[in-house]
Amino acid sequence: MQLFRKFSRIGEEMKKTIQILTTLFLILLVLIPISFFIIYPQYNDIALRKNSLNIYSLAKDTTINLLTTLSPTKDKFLKEEFVEGSIEESIKGANIVLDKKILEELNTTLSIPNVLIEGNVFQGIDAYTMDRGFWHFPSSTYPGHKGNFVVIGHRFMNLPPAKDTFYNLDKVTVGDEIKVKHTEGEYTYIVTETKIVEANDISVVKESDDYRLTLITCTPLWTSEKRLVVIAKLDKLYQKV
16 A cells, blocks of 8 residues: 555656646747747847957947848849849859869968858859859959959858858948858958948959958848948058058
8 A cells, every 4th residue: 555655646746747848848948939029139249249359449339130130032122233234243144164173272261350251162153053152253363463453242041140241241341350251261351441332333343453351241221222342451561440
């Protein structure tokens, strides 16, 4: 009889434990998606603040509107962005032949540590190369060479915490470092200028007589109305401000 009572108590305790665990599981099942929608909109700014704690003041904006966590559809964006006459489409008719994808063979990457940007650089003769990552504008020079090394990327096809996106490019400031690495070397460029131009302003992709890196993406965020341009110079030739 005592043995039966003992097993009975154990059974009741196990039943209570299972009930408690089941209740906790159901609570978590509700709280996790709610927490995601509360925390995710602020993830990007939190990550940027943490990353720049010893570099910049903490007086930057602290929130991202919840509604902007949803990117426009890819089809809609491509129809709006790649219009006739835009910087990206200016390469059409240039008869460029890409016999060898040197930058891809060298595993070239571009990173801007201060704003959590990092990704591979891909080569192609049309703007749809950007669907793979950062696009080396085919008429521009190569990293470390004299001239204008141009890289164009999507702004919101990928969202933070993904880093292979120019989502945070508007947070780049003069003096920031941009690093370009591949298996044969590493180059550091220093940002000298940021500006906004019209979508068809092809002057920013033209050849230059200095050692320049030009980054281009869409602006304002969630639109392809204009282009945000970041210009940097090879650090061997430009003193950091």
